[in-house]
Amino acid sequence: MRPLLYGTFWIGISLAIIIAPFLVLLIGPIPPGRGFWREFSVGLGFMGLSMMGLQFFLTGRFKYFTSPYGIDVVYHFHRQISTVAFILILLHPLIIFISTPVTLALLNPISAPWWMTAGTAGLVALAVLILTSIKRKELAIRYEPWRLTHGFLSIVMVALSLIHIEGVGYYVQGPLKRWFWIGLVAAWIFSLVYVRIIKPIWMLKRPYTIEEIIRERGKTWTLVLRPEGHPGISFKPGQFAWLKIGKSPFAIREHPFSFSSSAMRSDKIEISIKELGDFTSTIGEVPPGTRAYLDGPYGTFTIDRHTAPGYVLLVGGVGISPIVSILRTLADRHEKRPLLLFYSSKTWEEVTFREELENLTRRLNLQVIHTLTKPPEDWKGERGRISAEMMARYLPENRVDCEYFICGPDPMQMAVKKALEELGLPLEKVQSESFNFI
Amino acid sequence: MREAYSAQLAMVTGILVLFVAGTFALIQSPEVLESPGITAVTVGQAVPHPIEGHENCDSCHGRKGMKAYPINHLGWKNESCMKCH
Numbered sequence: 001m002r003p004l005l006y007g008t009f010w011i012g013i014s015l016a017i018i019i020a021p022f023l024v025l026l027i028g029p030i031p032p033g034r035g036f037w038r039e040f041s042v043g044l045g046f047m048g049l050s051m052m053g054l055q056f057f058l059t060g061r062f063k064y065f066t067s068p069y070g071i072d073v074v075y076h077f078h079r080q081i082s083t084v085a086f087i088l089i090l091l092h093p094l095i096i097f098i099s100t101p102v103t104l105a106l107l108n109p110i111s112a113p114w115w116m117t118a119g120t121a122g123l124v125a126l127a128v129l130i131l132t133s134i135k136r137k138e139l140a141i142r143y144e145p146w147r148l149t150h151g152f153l154s155i156v157m158v159a160l161s162l163i164h165i166e167g168v169g170y171y172v173q174g175p176l177k178r179w180f181w182i183g184l185v186a187a188w189i190f191s192l193v194y195v196r197i198i199k200p201i202w203m204l205k206r207p208y209t210i211e212e213i214i215r216e217r218g219k220t221w222t223l224v225l226r227p228e229g230h231p232g233i234s235f236k237p238g239q240f241a242w243l244k245i246g247k248s249p250f251a252i253r254e255h256p257f258s259f260s261s262s263a264m265r266s267d268k269i270e271i272s273i274k275e276l277g278d279f280t281s282t283i284g285e286v287p288p289g290t291r292a293y294l295d296g297p298y299g300t301f302t303i304d305r306h307t308a309p310g311y312v313l314l315v316g317g318v319g320i321s322p323i324v325s326i327l328r329t330l331a332d333r334h335e336k337r338p339l340l341l342f343y344s345s346k347t348w349e350e351v352t353f354r355e356e357l358e359n360l361t362r363r364l365n366l367q368v369i370h371t372l373t374k375p376p377e378d379w380k381g382e383r384g385r386i387s388a389e390m391m392a393r394y395l396p397e398n399r400v401d402c403e404y405f406i407c408g409p410d411p412m413q414m415a416v417k418k419a420l421e422e423l424g425l426p427l428e429k430v431q432s433e434s435f436n437f438i
Numbered sequence: 439m440r441e442a443y444s445a446q447l448a449m450v451t452g453i454l455v456l457f458v459a460g461t462f463a464l465i466q467s468p469e470v471l472e473s474p475g476i477t478a479v480t481v482g483q484a485v486p487h488p489i490e491g492h493e494n495c496d497s498c499h500g501r502k503g504m505k506a507y508p509i510n511h512l513g514w515k516n517e518s519c520m521k522c523h
Binding site for chain 2: 011014015018019022025028029030031032033034035036037038039040041042043044047048051069073074076077080081083084087088
C-alpha cells in the first residue's frame with residue numbers, strides 16, 4: 001500500500017510541476033489574449049519546457065522518488081514523457097506558423113530578434129537530443145560521448161528556452177511570476193548539482209576495492225568488492241547498483257549491474273558481469289586492487305516486496321545474476337518455501353553458476369530446470385526456450401498464488417510474459433526488470 | 439506491465455497538457471466561444487471613436503466605467519490599450 005501511496009503522491013507532484021507555470025500565470029494581472037491559437041501554442045510551449053525541466057529530477061536517481069516504481073520504469077517514463085514534451089514543444093512554433101504564416105520570417109536568424117533565434121536554436125538542440133537518444137544504437141554512438149552530449153544539450157536547450165521566454169516577455173512580468181521561474185530554474189540546477197557534484201562527493205567517502213575477479217561459466221566475471229572504511233552497501237536481493245571503476249566517482253563512465261551475492265552480507269559485495277558490450281568485454285582485465293564506487297541500491301525486482309507461498313524464477317542467460325543473489329539470500333535466511341527455477345542457456349558448458357545452483361538445491365526447497373537452445377546429442381533435459389507447455393509440466397497446482405520473477409534479455413522477457421498469459425496467470429504476479437536505460 | 443503503465447501515464451500527461459493549454463487559450467480568447475464567425479487570430483476590435491482627447495481609456499472603460507473592459511484586462515495601463523485595439 002505504501003509504494004502505491006508514494007507513487008500516486010509523486011505522480012501528483014510531477015503533474016503539478018508541469019502545470020505550475022499556468023497556475024502562476026493566473027495570479028495577478030493577466031496580459032490580454034492574442035487569439036486562441038497563439039495562446040494555445042504559448043501554453044504548450046510553457047508546459048513543454050516545464051516537462052523538460054522535470055527530466056532533471058527523473059534522471060537524478062532520487063531514491064524517494066524512484067523507489068515506489070523502480071528506477072527502470074522511471075527511466076522508461078523519462079524516454080516516453082520526453083518524446084511527448086518534444087511533440088508539444090514542436091507544436092508551439094508550428095501552430096503559430098500555420099495560424100499566422102507571416103511569422104515564418106522569424107526563422108531567419110539575420111532579421112529575427114535575438115530571443116526568437118534563441119528559441120529556434122533551443123528547438124534544434126532538443127530535436128538532436130531526442131534523435132540521438134532514440135537512435136543511439138542505429139547511429140553507432142558510444143555510450144560515454146552520448147551521455148556527455150545528452151547532458152550538455154539538455155542544459156543548452158533549457159537555457160535557450162528560458163532566454164526565449166524572457167525575450168518575448170509576455171506572461172512573465174511581475175515579481176511573483178519572475179520569482180516562480182527563478183525558483184523553478186534553481187530547482188533544476190540543484191538537481192544537476194546533486195547528480196554531478198553532491199552524490200559523487202558522497203561516493204568519494206565510500207570507496208570499494210576490487211578484491212578478486214572470478215571467471216564464471218558463460219563469459220561471465222564476478223567482481224568481489226570490499227568496502228574501504230565504511231560498512232558497505234545494504235541492499236535487497238535482486239537489486240542493482242551503478243558501478244564506476246577507477247579513481248574518481250566524478251567519472252562519466254558508469255554502468256548498472258545486479259548484485260549476485262547474498263543481501264545478508266554488506267561487507268563483501270559481488271557483482272557478476274557478462275561480456276556483452278565494449279565496457280563489459282574488458283571487465284576480466286581489471287587488476288585486483290582497483291578502486292570502485294557504487295551508486296545504489298536501486299530496483300524493485302526483489303522478493304522482499306512480494307510475499308507469496310512460492311516463487312517461480314524464469315531466467316535467460318545473463319539474467320541469472322540477480323536470481324543467484326535472491327537464492328543465496330534465501331538460503332542464508334533458511335527459507336523453506338518452494339522455489340522453481342527455469343533457466344535457459346545456449347549450451348551446458350555456458351550455464352553460469354551451474355555448480356552454485358546445484359549447491360543451492362541442497363540448501364533450499366529449490367528445483368532447477370535447465371533448458372538448452374543448443375543441447376548436446378545425449379542431453380536428457382529440456383530443449384529450446386522457456387515455453388508455456390514446458391512451464392505447465394512443472395508448475396505447482398497453486399500456480400496462481402505464486403509470484404513470478406523474469407530476468408533476461410528483452411525478447412526473452414516478452415516471450416515468457418506471453419507464455420504466462422497463455423497459462424492464464426495474472427500479470428500482477430509477474431515481476432521483471434529491464435536494463436535498457438538508454 | 440509497469441512499463442506499459444508508464445507509457446500510458448506519459449500519454450495521459452500529454453493529453454492533460456493539451457487540455458490545460460486549450461482551456462487557457464479559451465480563457466484568454468473568450469471571443470472564440472462568443473462569436474463563432476470570428477477568426478482565432480483576431481487580436482481586438484478597433485476603437486470605434488476618436489482617440490484624441492480621450493487618452494484616459496480607464497475613465498470610461500475601467501471596471502467602474504460606463505463601458506467596462508473585461509476582467510482579464512485589469513491592470514493594463516492606458517498606453518497598452520492601443521497595442522491591440
